[in-house]
Amino acid sequence: MSKRKLSRQQAHRVQRIQEERIARAQKRGSAAAELLESGELGPEEEGLVVAHFGTQIEVEALEGERRGEVSRCHLRANLEALVTGDRVVWQAPLASDGDAGAALGVVTALLPRQSLLVRPDAYGKLKPVAANIDRIVLVIAPFPEPSALLVDRYLVACELTGIRPVILLNKADLVTPELAPPLEALLGEYAAIGYEVRQVSASTGQLHDLAELVDNRTVVFVGQSGVGKSSLINVLLPGAAQRVSEISGASKLGQHTTTTARLFHLPGGGTLIDSPGIREFGLWHVDEAQLLAGYVEFQPFLGSCRFRNCAHRAEPGCALRAAAAEGRIGAGRLERFNRLRSELPERRPGQG
Ligand SMILES: Nc1nc2c(ncn2[C@@H]2O[C@H](COP(=O)(O)OP(=O)(O)OP(=O)(O)O)[C@@H](O)[C@H]2O)c(=O)[nH]1
Ligand SMILES: [Mg+2]
Ligand SMILES: [Zn+2]
Secondary structure (H helix, E strand, C coil): CCHHHHHHHHHHHHHHHHHHHHHHHHHHHHHHHHHHHHCCEEEEEEEEEEEECCCCEEEEECCCCCCCCEEEEEECCCCCCCCECCEEEEEEECCCCCCHHHCCEEEEEECCCCCEEEEECCCCCEEEEEECCCEEEEEECCCCCCCHHHHHHHHHHHHHCCCCCEEEECCHHHCCCCCHHHHHHHHHHHHHHCCEEEECECCCCECCCHHHHHCCCEEEEECCCCCCHHHHHHHHCHHHCCCCCCCCCCCCCCCCCCCCCEEEECCCCCEEEECCCCCCCCCCCCCHHHHHHCCHHHHHHCCCCCCCCCCCCCCCCCHHHHHHHCCCCCHHHHHHHHHHHHHCCCCCCCCC
16 A cells, blocks of 8 residues: 555544544533533532543532532533643532432633643653642553663653652562562662662552552552553552453553543542553654653763764764763663654754
8 A cells, every 4th residue: 555545544534533523522512501501500619620531521529518529520612631630610510409410510711730741642642641740650560561661751751740750660479580680670770860669569468658659649650551550549549449450361461441540539638640551652742852851860961962963872972872881871771762762753944
């Protein structure tokens, strides 16, 4: 099949998806408008987005008598995409004889975000995952086998939020004498850069001080599908009852059991957000400066290369390569940085 034909089909598909999206947004907007006109809503108040579905979201009341209660809501038209953890202005449904459970509220505005975690979707576009988080736990496990490249990608995404993640090896119960050395090497590499690294097991309940890590914060669990993010949440909060499933025997890959980020409050304080895992990141829509900023240990050496436009590959006087040769930064990290950079979409001059 010719390249041209393929891209025409793709263009067609993209157009169809966009038309469907617009139609959905209009439908959603008109449902919200109808509700707003119906007078069946309470006054505007502040709420918290606890889950997000295709066209509706769940909002928890933060004020008044209904504090802590969750309602499904429509979104007013022209609202930007909301995510779990967002603070919003909304109008709760007025409880109308008996069928309050089915009544829908309306979200009318998004309040400013303190932080936003994004990740690339299958097409490489950055999608928001969770907002207003103050800690990120990057979960890895012996199975599915962690790749340093994937960990690096996650770390870049985390560093973009300005929040330094904690790396958590789950399923410590599965670490055999053969698996231990490569895992120790992997974790050691990140610990040497300054990342906090911990080992736990959701299965045996050995969570060590994981709860202390949550404390009174809003913590999001991210990581590949099947590493046990939901399992960990279920141990920390038995009432959460997040669905978990076996990773398939043949591929040893997760199945994408969790499909939407969901927020839970711990009884003793603190908030957990379970997020859907992914198998791999697509192309990156980050720029080179953002990618570079995601490699935190490179920062002291930047600007010291002989050439201002140094590509950190074969140029003479490259400060990063010199640092790698001296063991001041990991040679593996530099190699992976270069690999990720080669995946960045080409930027034409003048594109910024
Ligand atoms: N042996 C062992 N298995 C675990 C542990 N934690 C989770 N599992 C298993 O790993 C599988 C995947 O767990 P999930 O909690 O669904 O993984 P997840 O990260 O939420 O996956 P997604 O929702 O797809 O992103 C399940 O079969 C769990 O029982 C652990 O500490 N030890
Ligand atoms: Mg899950
Ligand atoms: Zn250089």
